[in-house]
Amino acid sequence: MLAHLHDDPGRLTYRDGGDVQDGSVASFYFSDSSSWETETVEILERLTDHEPILDVGCGAGTHLLWWADRGVEVIGVDVSPNAISTARERGCERVCVGDMHTLPVATDSVGAVHAVGTQLGLGRSLAGVRAILEEFDRVSHESGIAVVDNYDPTRLDESFLGYRSDPREGIAHRCFHFEFEREIESSGGTPTHHGCREVGRTLQFLLCSPERLREAATGTPWVVADVLRSPESEHYRAVLEKENKKGKTAVEY
Template identity: 20%
Template sequence: MKQIIHDKDAYGKGLMAYQEGKKNAKFTVKSNIAETERWDISVFFRNESQMPEAETIALNHCKGKVLDAGAGAGSHSLWLKNKGFEVTSIDISEGAVEVMRKRNVTDARLEDFFLLSDTQKYDTILMLMNGIGIVQSIDRFPLFFSKAKQLLNTGGRIILDSSNIIYLYEDEDGGATININGDYYGEIEYQINYGKIIGEPFKWIFIDFETLKDMAEKEGFSCNKLYEDDHYLYVAELELL
């Protein structure tokens, strides 16, 4: 995993283009499980009134000092800032961090979650827009939970959203065909491009709630579902026991 993205930062360049006035800017997103998609970059700049229900519920469950991990353009950090929270906002994209600073995010840092110093503790780790994807694969979750324990105060929590992407493997009869001896079906590979800037491919994971709950409980966290929609997306709260 590349720790900090300096070159080929298509994600950061796209965010910067939008910040500088290109309001119709789009990412071209390739993956190994779906056709090439075009994403409106405006989605990363939503204000409070534009936040979807899932994200609003997640934000309302934040407590105390917050680490916004994979903060992107900083929209969730700004929501929390406006509510009086102390927030540290991290991302591995140089462009994203620059955009956050231009948007007056208070404490925006170019940092990798897994390399973050544990000298500063938090009450909430926030990981929205499937921020848990940074874990990349099922076998890296023990590493993730170990790092989260280092960063959280006693009784701290992780607030995240993700999706069960089993629907991508369903046939016309509603059954799903999965290789049980292969990788977990939520492990995918993405590539984000902006204009002529071709980003490096990276691994990402979408995790179903039951699998998340099982692993969290084994690692000393409770895991409760706060929200679920009709399209397999959910919000979870994991509390350190």
């Protein structure tokens, strides 16, 4: 992200063994809202009434900037120092480095938690997802809401990069790592024959269906109020509300 911002993008890829997928930095982290899915904008608009909003895994700050342009109070957290540097250089003010498992945010200090990019799956198990939801509960108001996303394994197969099956219905796993390559210029500005290649650690995600997400939320103050996704899409977003709104029936769009 930071290299892209500085016009030295190189190439980012997702890799699982011999399977490779382009990292699409420009479209994932620097896209204009005019190119976003309708569901993305609807979610962002829905959260505007619950400020301050905590964007967990804020990346380059694209969603933070969208809210800030509309006068919404926002806070960004990302585990990557370079992501936070990128967001700051783009004009995001309240951003800091932090881990979603132990957020650097005061208890009961935000109205909404926005955590998309399937990072909830980094809990790696239903129990791990539950622990993350409990941390989201800690930092949010009693009437707070949260938005998370994931891929539904019942709509996936082994063609999905990093896919690992699981015998349980509605559960699967995903493993891959990032690789970043770029040429290093000599002092004279001519690219050398030797490039820079950085390899990230292997990431392990839990993939779970909306039904399994509801199971993971059991024992936390959260209930899944809405599930939003396009017809036949494997990707979905879930809106979670605190139990004091439990009377609402979950609806899938």
